[in-house]
Amino acid sequence: MTYRSALDRLVPMRNGRLFTIVGGVFGLVGLVLLCVGIAVAASTASFLASADRADGTVVALTARTNTTRSSSGHVRTSTHWYPTVRFTVDGRSYSFQSSTGNNPPAYEEGDGVPVAYDPDDPSDARIASFWSAFLAPLIVGGLSMVFTPIGAVLFVRGRRIQRLRARLWSQGRQVWAKIERVGRDLGTEVNGRHPYVVHASWQDERTGRTYTATSDNLRNDPGPRLRGRTHVRVLYDPADPDRNLVDLDALPSPADGS
Structure with a gap:
């Protein structure tokens, strides 16, 4: 049964208020995520535009494991590897750990990577590749593209059900x-x-x-x-x-x- 047909089946027998509330929550979450994604992308673009560049080397990979439990009790674990990069500016060595992890690892120890850093504070640095820089805002923006349409559909459906019920009560x-x-x-x-x-x-x-x-x-x-x-x-x-x-x-x- 499709999502729409399931909703249509519920029209004559369910109170639309729940659809309206859930739709409103989903829509609001989607809009918040969209704003966060845009803000993070703009901040990243601004940083890259003003940053200096250097050649860096991956010196370590740190594994982080997350464990989640579904409503049915099923436990799922996932591991991502975060690279630590070292680079040199004016003879001084700096290192940082990327905020973006991958599974499987996107890099191996010894790999060379481009680095963008703040010329006034070289310790503020990140990998200058597109995916490393913009993966986070892309994920957040993608989630907003999921939440917002679902919220809109549920909200509109809920309002339609409420109007139908009001009409049935009166007519x-x-x-x-x-x-x-x-x-x-x-x-x-x-x-x-x-x-x-x-x-x-x-x-x-x-x-x-x-x-x-x-x-x-x-x-x-x-x-x-x-x-x-x-x-x-x-x-x-x-x-x-x-x-x-x-x-x-x-x-x-x-x-x-x-």
């Missing part, structure tokens, strides 16, 4: 649908738990077609709340009954059934 056609199942939605996980949902169905008198409505995700079991009831109110769009919402709070009148 939707009412039907009392038969409760088919009350239980956990095993296909969804929120904070490590499967939420409860209520499934109800009704038959469209115009077409004879049977439609199913699913409630919003519920933290607590709605069984006790629905005890003794066989129907719940559903508000749907007559032009597209698959667009619907379940109102668990409405109580049927004797004429509507129980």
